[in-house]
Amino acid sequence: MELLLLLVAAVALAYFAVPLWAWFVALALFLLGCGASFLWFVLLGLLASVFLHKPTRAKLITQNLFHFIEKKGLLPKISDTEKTALRAGDVWVEGELFSGKPDFEKIFANPYPKLSQEEQDFIDNEVNEVCAMTSDWEVFESRDLPKEVWKYIKEKKFFGMIIPKEQGGLGFSAYGHSCVIEKLASHSQVLAITVMVPNSLGPAELLLHYGTDTQKEYYLPRLADGREIPCFALTEPEAGSDAGFIQSEGVVFKDEDGEVKIRLNFEKRYITLSAIATVIGLAFVLKDPENILGKGKERGITCALVDAKSKGVDQTRRHDPLNVPFVNAPLVGKDVIIGIDDVIGAEPGLGKGWRMLMESLAVGRGISLPSTSTGGSKLATYVASTYAVVRYQFGLSIAKFEGIAEVLGRLGASTYMLDAAKTFTLGAINAGEKPAVANAIMKYQSTEMFRKNVMDAMDIQGGAAISRGPRNLLAHAYFGAPVAITVEGANIMTRTLIMFGQGMIRCHSYAYAQIEALEAGDVKAFDGLLFSHIGHVILNKARVLVLSVTRGYAHVSISKGKARRYEQKLAWASAMFAYLSDVSLGLMGVSLKRRESVSGRFADVLAQMYFITASLKRYEQEGSKEGDAALLEVAVEEAFGKIDVAFRGILKNLMPGAVGLPFRLLGYISRLNPMGKTIKDSALHSIARILSEDDMIRERVCGNIYMGKRPMQLLEATHKMQAVKSILEKEKNDERLIEGEKNELKEARALQHEIITVDAFRHDDYFKRTGLGA
Numbered sequence: 001m002e003l004l005l006l007l008v009a010a011v012a013l014a015y016f017a018v019p020l021w022a023w024f025v026a027l028a029l030f031l032l033g034c035g036a037s038f039l040w041f042v043l044l045g046l047l048a049s050v051f052l053h054k055p056t057r058a059k060l061i062t063q064n065l066f067h068f069i070e071k072k073g074l075l076p077k078i079s080d081t082e083k084t085a086l087r088a089g090d091v092w093v094e095g096e097l098f099s100g101k102p103d104f105e106k107i108f109a110n111p112y113p114k115l116s117q118e119e120q121d122f123i124d125n126e127v128n129e130v131c132a133m134t135s136d137w138e139v140f141e142s143r144d145l146p147k148e149v150w151k152y153i154k155e156k157k158f159f160g161m162i163i164p165k166e167q168g169g170l171g172f173s174a175y176g177h178s179c180v181i182e183k184l185a186s187h188s189q190v191l192a193i194t195v196m197v198p199n200s201l202g203p204a205e206l207l208l209h210y211g212t213d214t215q216k217e218y219y220l221p222r223l224a225d226g227r228e229i230p231c232f233a234l235t236e237p238e239a240g241s242d243a244g245f246i247q248s249e250g251v252v253f254k255d256e257d258g259e260v261k262i263r264l265n266f267e268k269r270y271i272t273l274s275a276i277a278t279v280i281g282l283a284f285v286l287k288d289p290e291n292i293l294g295k296g297k298e299r300g301i302t303c304a305l306v307d308a309k310s311k312g313v314d315q316t317r318r319h320d321p322l323n324v325p326f327v328n329a330p331l332v333g334k335d336v337i338i339g340i341d342d343v344i345g346a347e348p349g350l351g352k353g354w355r356m357l358m359e360s361l362a363v364g365r366g367i368s369l370p371s372t373s374t375g376g377s378k379l380a381t382y383v384a385s386t387y388a389v390v391r392y393q394f395g396l397s398i399a400k401f402e403g404i405a406e407v408l409g410r411l412g413a414s415t416y417m418l419d420a421a422k423t424f425t426l427g428a429i430n431a432g433e434k435p436a437v438a439n440a441i442m443k444y445q446s447t448e449m450f451r452k453n454v455m456d457a458m459d460i461q462g463g464a465a466i467s468r469g470p471r472n473l474l475a476h477a478y479f480g481a482p483v484a485i486t487v488e489g490a491n492i493m494t495r496t497l498i499m500f501g502q503g504m505i506r507c508h509s510y511a512y513a514q515i516e517a518l519e520a521g522d523v524k525a526f527d528g529l530l531f532s533h534i535g536h537v538i539l540n541k542a543r544v545l546v547l548s549v550t551r552g553y554a555h556v557s558i559s560k561g562k563a564r565r566y567e568q569k570l571a572w573a574s575a576m577f578a579y580l581s582d583v584s585l586g587l588m589g590v591s592l593k594r595r596e597s598v599s600g601r602f603a604d605v606l607a608q609m610y611f612i613t614a615s616l617k618r619y620e621q622e623g624s625k626e627g628d629a630a631l632l633e634v635a636v637e638e639a640f641g642k643i644d645v646a647f648r649g650i651l652k653n654l655m656p657g658a659v660g661l662p663f664r665l666l667g668y669i670s671r672l673n674p675m676g677k678t679i680k681d682s683a684l685h686s687i688a689r690i691l692s693e694d695d696m697i698r699e700r701v702c703g704n705i706y707m708g709k710r711p712m713q714l715l716e717a718t719h720k721m722q723a724v725k726s727i728l729e730k731e732k733n734d735e736r737l738i739e740g741e742k743n744e745l746k747e748a749r750a751l752q753h754e755i756i757t758v759d760a761f762r763h764d765d766y767f768k769r770t771g772l773g774a
Contacts, residue, residue: 014542089436100578119176154226168221185375366439380457409684469759640676
């Protein structure tokens with residue numbers, strides 16, 4: 001009985017994170033209640049004097065541990081390039097999720113962005129206009145955007161969205177910039193990518209943050225109005241996801257006039273816009289073999305601006321990325337000469353390229369690809385939900401089939417959650433945050449979700465989705481999905497190395513600070529961090545126990561209604577995630593970095609927690625509108641199901657053999673006590689119904705897509721087929737139709753036929769189009 005009381009008291013003390021002295025007081029009271037001898041109190045007093053007096057503790061315990069770590073080489077080695085990557089960006093909501101005890105009041109207090117009137121007007125006018133000018137089918141056929149479209153996007157400063165007005169640009173917020181890309185992507189992926197790239201990692205972004213005043217004054221207005229077309233050359237044959245392994249080289253020398261110059265030799269690939277760029281942002285390794293600049297022979301990665309007309313630059317080739325005709329090409333330079341002033345930031349920018357890249361990528365991952373993925377997902381959901389109403393089989397709209405409704409419900413919930421996460425992240429970026437780990441999550445998760453969403457929508461359309469032609473709205477988006485998966489860090493690497501690998505060190509409350517203290521030989525700092533970390537682990541272990549037993553109900557939620565329960569389970573997931581992260585770090589130490597399958601599962605948990613958080617924020621912000629409850633339920637419960645799977649995988653694979661038996665047992669227990677629950681068919685069917693029948697809800701889920709001719713036909717046909725449901729029922733029952741009903745039914749069927757018609761080509765036209773004709 002006494003042991004049980006001791007255990008309950010220990011769990012309570014840990015759960016409420018009481019200070020260390022309170023533990024000794026509680027233990028003394030327990031000993032007193034048990035009638036312990038005086039010797040026990042003496043022993044307790046000695047322990048208290050050691051652990052509560054920090055100088056004594058540091059000398060007797062921490063210092064010896066410190067020397068042991070040094071002697072055994074247990075200190076994780078973090079290179080300078082890794083440190084730069086780790087320090088890039090800020091710790092935002094990710095830090096709360098890593099803590100095991102997230103402060104939801106603080107999380108939900110983050111701003112939710114809105115478009116300015118100027119941004120909304122631009123989307124309603126210029127964006128709609130350029131979409132109207134662009135036939136996506138003709139772009140694929142001609143392999144380029146029309147000349148008038150190129151002219152228009154330059155004149156209207158589409159390339160200068162991130163450039164401030166005072167420097168000639170539009171000065172849009174991150175959210176405004178994102179919404180433009182999203183809408184363009186819903187109509188033409190080529191158009192979206194063409195506009196996206198100059199506003200992402202590249203000359204403008206780097207100049208804004210690191211350029212000299214002279215560089216900004218010259219280049220930014222020219223980039224904004226399209227007089228200069230930029231590209232950024234980073235990726236190489238031997239440096240893809242491992243951008244730090246750049247082989248392109250710049251050598252410092254003095255020319256015949258005694259001026260200091262840099263001779264460049266580079267071979268780049270997968271560089272968007274490079275074949276038509278007039279100014280090249282180039283990343284290379286700078287060397288000064290004669291130490292001309294007096295700062296050493298190896299200066300490190302450097303970023304510079306290269307005039308594309310420079311002698312030795314080769315722009316004569318193109319890549320063909322899965323037949324998607326955006327400009328993407330290799331870029332080669334041989335003995336290209338630039339000056340020191342061409343380096344971004346001029347001489348002070350020499351060797352600072354890695355920091356520039358890491359800081360810029362940390363933000364860019366949260367805007368560009370999530371925007372295109374959300375636009376594509378909204379289009380997919382819109383097409384699937386309207387087409388399903390219009391398409392009839394066995395005398396019934398296929399939207400009424402449960403198999404279709406299941407996929408449509410999943411598609412709607414996924415798009416709702418993706419849009420929530422995109423908006424939530426952009427609210428942080430708008431507010432000046434640079435959430436590096438959250439942006440990596442967004443890049444990975446959004447592109448994977450889009451790939452799944454477009455395939456689900458194509459499944460609903462069946463053969464109409466796989467037959468290319470002007471009527472097909474999904475095929476080209478499908479072609480481009482794998483492209484998004486590979487860029488700005490391939491998704492496999494993003495999942496296994498960045499999201500958790502860097503996140504564990506960057507976002508953990510103590511890990512990186514402890515490493516820094518060890519490196520600095522600061523025993524005092526390490527002592528405080530070490531015992532705080534131990535307390536952190538004990539706290540989270542207690543929280544896991546209490547929240548598991550109560551299934552999360554012990555968490556006092558600030559959310560209301562349906563969101564209340566999801567916040568409780570999210571608190572439970574965060575505690576389990578934080579505790580197992582520390583256990584993994586303790587068991588595997590530096591080898592955790594190489595256990596990519598384990599770290600990938602941790603990344604899966606973190607990603608799903610982040611997306612659940614964003615969905616709860618959206619639900620709180622927008623209110624419980626009709627249909628939102630079903631969308632939230634399906635999206636969140638599916639995410640919790642994925643968290644369950646990831647946790648079981650972690651526990652099963654954490655340690656081999658007998659050592660790992662307790663973790664495998666815990667995994668079996670988690671199967672009996674899952675966080676997620678089976679999604680009800682009725683919830684999926686409810687989403688399918690509201691997306692098919694309610695224009696307002698469909699608009700809320702699929703808003704900000706371009707409503708061109710084909711999308712408008714889908715909407716019109718949907719309305720027509722819904723209007724004649726009673727007439728179709730009469731016809732099915734062999735009831736007589738009056739003349740007006742016959743005409744109405746004829747009009748509806750004519751529009752229905754147009755929607756379900758699949759493009760076909762005459763033989764000669766087909767072979768000419770594919771380049772196989774005479």
